[in-house]
Amino acid sequence: MTSYEQSSDEDLMLAFQKGDERAFSILVERYQVRIFNYIYRYTYDAERSEEIAQEVFIRVFRSRDRYQVSAKFATFIYRIALNLAFNEVRNRKRRRTDTVDEFYTLADREMESPHELVDRSEVESAIWREINQLPEKYYDVVLLCDVEELSYKEAGEVLGISVGTVQSRLSRGRQRLREKLGYLMKDQGETKK
Amino acid sequence: MTPETHDKLSALLDQELDSTTRDQVTTELAGNPESKQVLAELQFIKSTIRGLPRVAPSTGFATRLMARIDDLDSESRPRWTNIFTLPRLAFGGVMSAVAAAAVVLVLVFTGVLDSTPSGAVVASGNSDGLAAEPIVRDKQPTIMLSENVDVSNLRFTRIDFHNGEVIRVDSNRRKNVRELDGDAYADVLEDVINDYAVWLTQNGVTTEAELKAKLQEMVAHFDLASYVRDSKDDVAHTTP
Numbered sequence: 001m002t003s004y005e006q007s008s009d010e011d012l013m014l015a016f017q018k019g020d021e022r023a024f025s026i027l028v029e030r031y032q033v034r035i036f037n038y039i040y041r042y043t044y045d046a047e048r049s050e051e052i053a054q055e056v057f058i059r060v061f062r063s064r065d066r067y068q069v070s071a072k073f074a075t076f077i078y079r080i081a082l083n084l085a086f087n088e089v090r091n092r093k094r095r096r097t098d099t100v101d102e103f104y105t106l107a108d109r110e111m112e113s114p115h116e117l118v119d120r121s122e123v124e125s126a127i128w129r130e131i132n133q134l135p136e137k138y139y140d141v142v143l144l145c146d147v148e149e150l151s152y153k154e155a156g157e158v159l160g161i162s163v164g165t166v167q168s169r170l171s172r173g174r175q176r177l178r179e180k181l182g183y184l185m186k187d188q189g190e191t192k193k
Numbered sequence: 194m195t196p197e198t199h200d201k202l203s204a205l206l207d208q209e210l211d212s213t214t215r216d217q218v219t220t221e222l223a224g225n226p227e228s229k230q231v232l233a234e235l236q237f238i239k240s241t242i243r244g245l246p247r248v249a250p251s252t253g254f255a256t257r258l259m260a261r262i263d264d265l266d267s268e269s270r271p272r273w274t275n276i277f278t279l280p281r282l283a284f285g286g287v288m289s290a291v292a293a294a295a296v297v298l299v300l301v302f303t304g305v306l307d308s309t310p311s312g313a314v315v316a317s318g319n320s321d322g323l324a325a326e327p328i329v330r331d332k333q334p335t336i337m338l339s340e341n342v343d344v345s346n347l348r349f350t351r352i353d354f355h356n357g358e359v360i361r362v363d364s365n366r367r368k369n370v371r372e373l374d375g376d377a378y379a380d381v382l383e384d385v386i387n388d389y390a391v392w393l394t395q396n397g398v399t400t401e402a403e404l405k406a407k408l409q410e411m412v413a414h415f416d417l418a419s420y421v422r423d424s425k426d427d428v429a430h431t432t433p
Contacts, residue, residue: 028255036250050250054258061262124245131242145207146242152209163209171196171203177242178234185237 009073017064024064027073028057034148035081041143042085043092052088056081074150075157082140082158123184130180138173145170194231202232206239 004012004026015023035056040049059080060067067076131142144155145166152166159166201218204210210218222228 025255025259028258032254032258033247033249036254037247040248046248046251050254053250053254054261057258058262058265062265123241127241127245142242146239147245149243152204152207167204167209168196168200170207171200174203174235174238175199177238178231181238181241182234184241185234 010069013064013067013073014069017067017069024061027060031077032057035077038078038081038143038148039085039088041147042089048088052084053081055084059084072154072157075154078144078148078150078154078158126184127177127181130177133180134173134176138169138176141166141169142173142177146174194227198228199231202228203235206232206235 004015004023007015007023007026009027009030012023012027016027032053036049036053039052039056040046043049043052056077060077067073131139134142140159141155144150144158145152150158152163152170155170156163156166161169201210201214202222205215205218222232
């Protein structure tokens with residue numbers, strides 16, 4: 001039995017195209033949190049995000065023969081996710097909210113002290129609040145490049161814009177965040193002292 | 194600071210500058226405290242955002258997904274419906290003769306499912322004794338009407354009908370045809386008998402030979418290899 005743990009996403013898709021559904025399962029494992037998180041950042045509705053994330057993987061499953069191995073898998077799946085998330089937002093006629101993240105999971109922070117938890121929680125809430133205030137065109141790029149860690153090229157392919165546009169929008173988005181969140185940096189500097 | 198300079202600092206941080214521009218920006222940085230400060234702030238923003246925890250789906254997401262895919266995978270195959278859909282009407286005259294059509298099976302020899310169009314369509318027969326003799330044509334799906342077909346070395350796709358619609362398609366499973374005649378299919382059987390009766394009547398079929406000819410004609414309308422291939426990417430294949 002082939003071990004796919006070290007395989008690239010593209011190799012997994014190739015194996016999946018040849019009929020090995022284990023390869024698809026590994027892709028699901030790798031991307032389920034990323035895709036869910038990405039969609040959630042547009043809908044802020046956990047239940048719907050989960051349904052949409054499932055639909056994303058179902059579409060990947062169904063369209064496996066149309067996937068070109070020359071394309072990055074991340075681009076392929078994020079593009080599907082973005083389209084579905086946009087449809088959802090369009091249907092609901094609302095997009096992001098400035099709601100504090102309802103999904104605050106503390107499971108992986110058990111080692112932190114209560115004070116640290118509260119501090120981190122506040123910082124993270126503040127960051128998301130400011131990210132959510134960004135104009136959509138900046139938000140889309142910040143989400144893909146800074147949250148999802150895609151390259152400029154990949155983000156451009158997902159959003160259907162040039163690398164140069166990704167660069168300038170990301171820069172503008174970060175500039176706004178700098179202006180809004182500069183105090184956090186100062187706070188952190190003082191804490192270190 | 195100009196927006197262009199800010200763009201370059203932001204891109205420098207992401208290692209997205211070409212080598213010439215990178216060297217140029219790095220040189221400028223050395224003598225420019227303001228740019229250094231901006232770069233540090235950008236670094237802080239970027240690393241803080243990247244450190245944000247990801248929201249995760251609920252437990253069992255992947256399991257539920259795979260279950261849905263299993264369901265959809267079988268549901269996605271009624272592309273055959275267009276070929277086999279038949280209007281439902283009461284009809285009794287040829288009922289017993291067409292009981293054979295309760296379940297239609299596409300048999301594919303083991304190992305050739307992916308590419309070779311060889312195969313056969315089987316209508317499992319009833320005790321009225323439709324011909325047990327298989328009709329075989331090379332490289333084409335062909336019809337066999339028999340309840341005594343030995344399928345031990347075959348793979349097949351089984352199609353169940355209800356009210357003229359395909360309600361279930363199973364493929365790539367070995368199973369003896371006789372297993373299909375259990376109680377579990379009694380309801381389906383009745384509906385399919387009616388449906389086939391209507392279809393056969395509309396097509397002027399009243400004898401066993403005509404039934405076989407009609408089924409064969411029906412089978413000839415689809416390309417098994419295309420069906421198998423298309424079923425993988427959900428492209429409808431419904432040659433009328």
